[in-house]
Amino acid sequence: MDFLPLFTDLRNKPCLLIGGGQVALRKSRLLCKAGAQVRLVSHEILPELSSLVLNAGGECIRGDYGDHLLDNVFLVIAATDDQALNSRVSAACHQRHIPVNVVDDPALCSVILPAIIDRSPLIIAISSGGKSPVLARMMRSRLEASIPAAYGRLGNLASQFRDAVKERFEDIEDRRHFWEKALQGPVAEMVFAGNDKAAATMLGDAIKNGSIDNGGEVYLIGAGPGDPDLMTFKALRLLQRADVVLYDRLVAPAIVDMCRKDAERVYVGKARSDHAVPQQDINSLLVKYAREGKKVARLKGGDPFIFGRGGEEIEELAQHKIPFQVVPGITAAAGCASYAGIPLTHRDYAQSVRFVTGHLKDNSINLPWQELAKPAQTVVFYMGLIGLPSICEKLIEFGRPADTPIALVQQGTTSDQKVVVATLATMVEKLKHETVRAPTLIIVGEVVKLREKLAWYEKYDLAKADI
CATH class of the missing domain: 3.30.950.10 (Tetrapyrrole methylase, C-terminal domain)
Structure with missing residues (x-):
């Protein structure tokens, strides 16, 4: 391992940024977002960069870099195309034991700025140690597609109840099992659905009761018109959670194949004069599987609520008090x-x-x-x-x-x-x-x-x- 990943608190910390171009602008966005006090030095500074630094409470110095600028600095980033200057900055920082990052020159760095997935308070950093930044960014893109933005709100919710869970469960293993159920069960789904208040109430009740009810649930998922790439992130996430998948003839086989390999697959296709499974029987199957405590995905071509009879299915679920979620899909039109x-x-x-x-x-x-x-x-x-x-x-x-x-x-x-x-x-x-x-x-x-x-x-x- 060439670098040990560390997360650094930069809030109100003085950080020196050398350079005034596009690269410096990208780095300044990260520093300002982390709450750093940015001191920027360069002869020429982009107007956008100057505004960003000044609006964040930092300062811009138009002129030459000098080693005196390293006094009382917590972190240094050199973002220039001047190799001699970058080497000088790196040597001075190493001598003073100040963390330094020289953009696109790993040999001069003591710290590397990784590719970041920001789901604050959840932060995921990916680095190649400076050997292949493009590969790190590619990996970030792949991970971003599978990590909903709502994970940040879920993390904030969990932080509000940490002390209560500690008090309720003395054994550390009991706490771990509780949080595992909470963070991938109905509490999490409430957050993902945008209902943070209901999620907080549910989590509070679960702490009092000492357990989380991970009972049956139905997901009415719009699979879109056929191309698997048109599935939403949420649709894919719920599909891969499902224990049972009910799908019709309008759902492309490639989409059905996206479900868990151990999930039960039930074909309920209907053609114009050939209903393999009548609608009422489909409704009953959804209720049956959910009552068995299973997560049930009802895959529907297009959008469930546009000529998809999704309304009839959730009427049945609501009548039997079965929890459900509806995931819109790109309609065929x-x-x-x-x-x-x-x-x-x-x-x-x-x-x-x-x-x-x-x-x-x-x-x-x-x-x-x-x-x-x-x-x-x-x-x-x-x-x-x-x-x-x-x-x-x-x-x-x-x-x-x-x-x-x-x-x-x-x-x-x-x-x-x-x-x-x-x-x-x-x-x-x-x-x-x-x-x-x-x-x-x-x-x-x-x-x-x-x-x-x-x-x-x-x-x-x-x-x-x-x-």
Whole structure:
């Protein structure tokens, strides 16, 4: 181990920063955020850097560095491109036993500034000892994606109850087990959901009772339109906590594979006339598994509350007093339109957008056609493949011009995405010569005209690209 990681309290400590450019600006942000008293010295100083230091109560010295500036200094950072000056500063600091960091020159450093993940009071530092700063930053990016910002609030909450937990549990192992349950159970989930007050009440009650109830819970997770990269951090975190995963046919296999390897997987897919598991049975399964004390993930394509029947499922959970969380997902309209190069709104073509279902509960298509046929709006039909002939016919009948552009997006955002563009008058005939399969999304409106201009990437030949 080349360097021993240490966390240093810089609050109100005098720190010398040598340099006045972009590198010095980055370092000054860290110093000021840590509460240091920054003394900056350089002939030329960026205006933003000067303002930052002065507003934080520091001072800017325009001129040459001198060793006298090291008097009573706690930390020194040299952020210049002058090798001779950097070497001089380093030698003087080593002689006086003052911690020094020379940017991008590990041989001159006695301390290294790591890549930082700030979830104060939780701070995670990653360093390569100056050998590969880019690799350290890459590792930081990977970790940041898996550590919610709310961990900072969770840490602050835990600090408020440390003394109470010490008093309640004399044995150190009992305290450790209590905190492990608290920091990865319902208390933590309350914080992640933004309900810190309820989390504090729950934690206080758990301390009084001497235990934490890590009972069953249901997560209604929007899996998005298909591309696994469109899953939210929260969705992925809860999915990997689940003991049981219920998923439907609209959820991509790659997303299902993101769950824990030991999690039970239950397919509850429904097609238009083929309900593998009726909705009421799905509701009952959610209640059953939760009552067994399991964490249950209900994976739903798109967003649970946009034609996903998530409302029906949480009604059942609420009736049985089962705790649940709803995680929004990117709905198919937003995802498929974006990947197809079709903006849902545009100042020149559409000032509003409407989402409607292509068939109702009784398989009819009884929609407010007069409203849907109005100009300057985009209409998106979910589950409309079977009813497409009626959709085109009704929109024309109620006043939408027959040459209105229409796009059908098959399996949007996935590698099997296919986009068919026509008009209300020609789409049905065109599909007779195309092989299209569900799930599909239908977009109607003048914005479809923009696809040819905006979907340039579909024609981009990487083999010929100069990269």
